[in-house]
Structure formats: structure tokens, C-alpha cells
Amino acid sequence: MIEIKNVTKIYPLGKKKALDNVSFEIPEGIFGLIGRNGAGKTTIMRIIATVMDQTGGSIYFDGKELKANRAEFRKSLGYLPQSTKLMPRLNIVEFLDYVCIMKGIKDKKVRKAKIADAIETVGLVGEERKRLGNYSGGMLRRAGIAQAIIDEPRVLIIDEPTTGLDPEERLYFLNLLSKISVGRTIIFSTHITADIENLCRNICILEQGQVKYVGDKGEFIDSIKGKLWEHSGTPEDEAMLRRDAIVTSVAYVDGVAKVRYVADGQLTDSIAVEPTLEDAYIHALGGVKR
Numbered sequence: 160m161i162e163i164k165n166v167t168k169i170y171p172l173g174k175k176k177a178l179d180n181v182s183f184e185i186p187e188g189i190f191g192l193i194g195r196n197g198a199g200k201t202t203i204m205r206i207i208a209t210v211m212d213q214t215g216g217s218i219y220f221d222g223k224e225l226k227a228n229r230a231e232f233r234k235s236l237g238y239l240p241q242s243t244k245l246m247p248r249l250n251i252v253e254f255l256d257y258v259c260i261m262k263g264i265k266d267k268k269v270r271k272a273k274i275a276d277a278i279e280t281v282g283l284v285g286e287e288r289k290r291l292g293n294y295s296g297g298m299l300r301r302a303g304i305a306q307a308i309i310d311e312p313r314v315l316i317i318d319e320p321t322t323g324l325d326p327e328e329r330l331y332f333l334n335l336l337s338k339i340s341v342g343r344t345i346i347f348s349t350h351i352t353a354d355i356e357n358l359c360r361n362i363c364i365l366e367q368g369q370v371k372y373v374g375d376k377g378e379f380i381d382s383i384k385g386k387l388w389e390h391s392g393t394p395e396d397e398a399m400l401r402r403d404a405i406v407t408s409v410a411y412v413d414g415v416a417k418v419r420y421v422a423d424g425q426l427t428d429s430i431a432v433e434p435t436l437e438d439a440y441i442h443a444l445g446g447v448k449r
């Protein structure tokens with residue numbers, strides 16, 4: 160269990176607080192950190208990963224303060240940063256061997272077994288001879304996971320791993336995370352709610368450095384249950400609904416505006432619809448932008 164208490168971050172050159180008194184708890188399982196660009200996702204992840212210090216507040220891992228027990232915590236931690244440039248001239252075996260050595264695994268046989276295991280887990284068997292520089296985006300992401308799990312960490316921190324993946328690779332990757340989540344904590348950040356719709360039980364929504372919601376995903380979605388409507392109409396209808404309700408999505412199909420909106424009762428001829436995580440998320444952020 161990881162506890163984040165009143166964490167604030169001000170970057171030396173930053174004008175505003177990147178994190179502003181953020182508090183939440185991360186239980187075992189996959190934990191989804193959602194927020195749009197600049198919300199503070201990478202900032203909090205780097206602090207939990209001990210690669211950067213917070214300006215104020217504390218983080219506890221199983222009740223122990225993180226900063227004071229860094230070396231110990233690092234042993235239980237795997238981190239996949241948002242932009243990873245793995246060593247392009249190495250192949251996956253050479254790269255993972257290097258990672259193992261950096262982690263202090265001295266026994267060559269142990270390293271070999273761990274490497275084979277990790278390559279198998281992430282589905283890169285048969286790709287061992289290719290240089291990482293020739294890997295596709297999806298393969299690189301898998302190699303990144305292999306390096307993060309090689310020493311069987313209890314906590315995995317993965318920053319926006321699905322960005323830029325094609326649909327097939329994305330699904331493969333989400334399944335992989337689900338597979339390796341057993342008995343671990345995985346902190347997963349994204350701005351695509353569909354990524355975590357079926358993956359996480361607990362979520363935290365960050366917005367401009369502050370926690371907008373933290374807790375059970377189902378409860379969050381249920382907060383707009385019975386209040387979500389869909390109306391098909393004209394651009395004028397869309398303008399009216401934007402004015403009088405919180406609009407969670409607008410899609411034009413053959414010139415007809417399909418508007419989903421949150422209101423206590425329907426405002427115009429509409430049908431009641433089941434909310435998705437996306438609807439609840441956009442609602443929490445105050446509705447879709449123009």
C-alpha cells in the first residue's frame with residue numbers, strides 16, 4: 160500500500176504548482192491515474208519512483224517514509240518512464256543483461272534465467288537477435304516492461320504506455336498488464352479512459368495538479384447514473400445543451416448532432432443512456448471543450 164500525503168511540487172522554473180497538496184492511497188492491483196496533458200501524472204510518478212523529490216508532503220510505502228528508505232524501496236520498484244529511449248544498438252538479451260547488472264544481480268545463471276523469463280512474459284520470444292533500434296513501438300514498450308519486471312518488483316510504475324500503439328498492440332499490452340498485475344501494484348497513467356475502463360478497480364483523476372476524484376471506478380461512473388441523456392438534433396440544440404447542461408460528448412453523424420449530456424431530468428427529447436468512464440471523467444472536468 161502506498162500513501163501519498165499532502166504532496167506538492169514546484170519546479171524550479173515552473174510558474175505554478177505542478178502538484179498542489181495531493182493526497183491519495185494506492186492499494187494492490189492496477190491503479191489508474193487519469194488526467195489531461197499537464198495534469199501532473201508524470202510528476203507524481205517520478206516522485207513515487209524516487210527519481211525526483213517533492214517540494215512538500217510525504218509518501219509512505221507499507222507505512223515507511225519513502226525518502227528515508229529509498230534504497231530499500233527501489234528494490235521493490237519497476238519504472239517505465241513516459242519516453243523511453245532504450246539502447247538502440249543492443250538486442251533485448253544484451254539490454255536486459257545490462258539492466259540486471261545495474262540491479263546488482265551478479266550470478267550469470269540467475270541473470271540468464273530472469274532474462275528468458277521476462278522475454279517469455281512479454282512475448283518477445285523469437286525477437287532476441289534484433290537490435291532494439293529496429294523494434295516497433297509496441298515491441299519497444301514490451302521491452303520496457305521486461306526491464307521493469309525483471310527483478311519481480313512489487314510495485315510497477317508505468318507512464319502512458321499505450322500512446323502511439325496500434326489497436327492490436329494496445330490490446331496485447333493491456334492484457335499483458337492484467338497478466339502481470341497478480342500480487343502487485345501497478346500504477347498506470349493515461350489520458351485515454353478506455354485504456355483503464357476494464358483494467359482498474361481504483362482510479363485517481365488529476366486536474367491541474369489537484370485530485371479531482373480518487374476511489375472506486377464503478378462508484379465514480381455511478382455518480383452520473385440516471386442523469387445521462389442522449390439527444391439527436393441540430394447544432395442549435397447542441398448550443399442549448401452546452402448552455403443548460405454538462406455535455407460529455409458531441410458526435411456529428413450525417414449532419415445530425417448526437418449530444419450526450421448530464422442533467423437531473425431530460426432537457427429536450429432524449430433517451431436515457433448508460434454512463435461510461437469517459438462520460439463521468441468529462442463530466443468531472445466540467446464538460447467537453449468547444
Ligand SMILES: Nc1ncnc2c1ncn2[C@@H]1O[C@H](COP(=O)(O)OP(=O)(O)OP(=O)(O)O)[C@@H](O)[C@H]1O
Nearest residue numbers: 170172173177194195196197198199200201202203
Ligand atoms: N521540468 C519541468 N520544469 C518546469 N515545469 C515542468 C517540468 N516538468 C513538468 N512541468 C510542468 O508541470 C505540470 C505537470 O506536468 P506533468 O508532466 O507532470 O503532466 P502530465 O500529466 O504527465 O502531462 P502529459 O499527459 O502531457 O504527460 C505542467 O504544467 C508542466 O508544464
Ligand SMILES: [Mg+2]
Nearest residue numbers: 200201202241
Ligand atoms: Mg506525462
